[in-house]
Amino acid sequence: MRKKxxxxxxxxxxxxxxxxxxxxGAKINEKKKWxxxxxxxxxxxxESWLNDYDRSVSKNIEYHLLTENIYTNGTNTCAVLFDxxxxxxxxxxxxxxxxxxxxxxxxxxxxxLVKADERILKGQKIGTFExxxxxxxxxxxxxxxxEEVLKL
Amino acid sequence: MxxxxxxxxxxxxxxxFYSHVMKTFLVxxxxxxxxxxxxxxxxxxxxVRVSEMIxxxxxxxxxxxxxxxxxxxxxxxxxxxxxxxxxxxxxxxFLFLKMELISNNYFDYxxxxxxxxxxxxxLPIYPLDGARIIMTFLELFFSYPFARKMxxxxxxxxxxxxxxxxxxxxxxxxxxxxxFLFLEIKRNPDDLVEYVYTQRxxxxxxxxxx
Numbered sequence: 001m002r003k004k005x006x007x008x009x010x011x012x013x014x015x016x017x018x019x020x021x022x023x024x025g026a027k028i029n030e031k032k033k034w035x036x037x038x039x040x041x042x043x044x045x046x047e048s049w050l051n052d053y054d055r056s057v058s059k060n061i062e063y064h065l066l067t068e069n070i071y072t073n074g075t076n077t078c079a080v081l082f083d084x085x086x087x088x089x090x091x092x093x094x095x096x097x098x099x100x101x102x103x104x105x106x107x108x109x110x111x112x113l114v115k116a117d118e119r120i121l122k123g124q125k126i127g128t129f130e131x132x133x134x135x136x137x138x139x140x141x142x143x144x145x146x147e148e149v150l151k152l
Numbered sequence: 153m154x155x156x157x158x159x160x161x162x163x164x165x166x167x168x169f170y171s172h173v174m175k176t177f178l179v180x181x182x183x184x185x186x187x188x189x190x191x192x193x194x195x196x197x198x199x200v201r202v203s204e205m206i207x208x209x210x211x212x213x214x215x216x217x218x219x220x221x222x223x224x225x226x227x228x229x230x231x232x233x234x235x236x237x238x239x240x241x242x243x244x245x246f247l248f249l250k251m252e253l254i255s256n257n258y259f260d261y262x263x264x265x266x267x268x269x270x271x272x273x274x275l276p277i278y279p280l281d282g283a284r285i286i287m288t289f290l291e292l293f294f295s296y297p298f299a300r301k302m303x304x305x306x307x308x309x310x311x312x313x314x315x316x317x318x319x320x321x322x323x324x325x326x327x328x329x330x331x332f333l334f335l336e337i338k339r340n341p342d343d344l345v346e347y348v349y350t351q352r353x354x355x356x357x358x359x360x361x362x
Contacts, residue, residue: 015162022166030170044176046268048319085172097172117175118258125257 044119061123063135063146070108071146072132077125078106081149086118086126093134094126100152102144107134153192157207179262183241183269187234188212194233195219198226208328213279220296224288231281231288238270275314277329278307278336304337 061079063071073079084098093107094114109127114120137144139152168177192202192214201217219227242263249259274282283303290299311333315326 015157019162019165022162023169026166026170044173044180044321046180046265046272046325047321085176087172114255114257117172118255119173119176119261120257121261 047121065146066132069134069136070132071135076110076128076130078109078127078129078133079123079125080104080106080120081122083121084119086114086116086120089114089116096120096126101139102149102152103138104149105134105136107136109133153202154204155207156204161207180265183266184211187237187269187273188214190233190237191216191230194230198222198230200226200230213332219284220300224291227288228285231284235270235273235281238266238273241266272325275310276303276306277311277314277333278303279332280329283307304333307333308337 061073061081063073065071080096080098081104082098082100082102084096084104086094087097087103088095089112092109092112093105094109094112096104096106098104106126109129112127114126120126135146137146137149165177168174188205188211192205195202195214195216200219200222202214203217204215206213206215216230219230222230245254245259245262245266248254249256254262273280276283276286278284278287283306286306287299287303290302294302311326311330315323315330318326
């Protein structure tokens with residue numbers, strides 16, 4: 001008996017259905033947290049060749065606490081603590097999702113040098129501030145301090 | 153021309169959406185797409201058939217029929233077309249920067265990625281462009297089967313060194329490349345017989361013409 005061949009159109013529809021299934025599964029998993037999906041931002045190819053060798057000088061970014069969540073770093077440029085993606089750019093604040101899943105809000109900025117959905121690497125300047133800026137960190141709905149974030 | 157995409161590409165797409173990296177993912181996709189399209193268009197210009205294009209999460213792979221049998225000048229032109237695109241890309245990024253579509257930081261990032269892809273393609277690991285260019289050069293001095301054997305040995309050595317020294321995300325890429333390299337080494341040796349036969353037939357037709 002001759003085997004019926006699937007038309008390319010059927011293959012395409014099957015592929016779309018598979019993608020839709022994966023998408024719905026990922027969205028449900030986001031709510032229910034059944035499986036920890038890997039953050040693909042840490043796996044972008046061509047970004048670095050050798051084991052962080054070309055990230056060069058350790059780019060020590062240090063912020064000093066002034067009061068509550070207000071920090072300064074001795075300069076007036078704000079540099080990111082880890083690699084990540086810019087989620088949102090509002091009037092004077094930038095929300096970044098770092099590769100270690102920490103969501104950071106860099107606020108009270110004078111000038112913002114990045115746009116939404118851009119990839120940024122550790123130590124890159126994302127804006128300028130006058131005397132101080134605000135830093136707020138969250139991971140898995142839990143608020144973290146600057147010291148806790150550095151230990152991650 | 154047939155167009156295939158590996159199922160893992162769909163998984164990669166979903167993960168990219170989940171990780172908020174769709175913009176960077178799309179830029180990478182377009183860089184690699186136009187690189188491969190440059191090869192394809194140049195091949196079509198020389199009336200060389202392109203049988204299939206395969207989309208993988210790490211790039212495109214176009215199968216240009218009988219690429220190894222073409223005259224060396226045409227082969228070099230086809231191979232260099234793709235690499236030439238990487239010289240044009242920074243100008244395109246600069247245009248986007250001037251139109252304020254991207255920031256300075258992102259411009260630097262894209263130029264870095266572009267240089268990285270160019271360097272990667274120049275590696276002498278089959279089936280990357282670098283290996284094919286070196287093989288074409290070797291064919292000037294040695295026979296095709298010998299040149300092919302030499303490039304396979306060079307590819308394996310360079311692959312091992314690169315795999316050992318690379319970071320984790322590049323290791324994944326090299327693993328993927330290793331599969332293609334393995335398939336090439338295992339390729340049917342009758343291809344070589346066909347190559348010699350085709351070359352003899354071509355030379356004989358030249359003699360008859362004269």
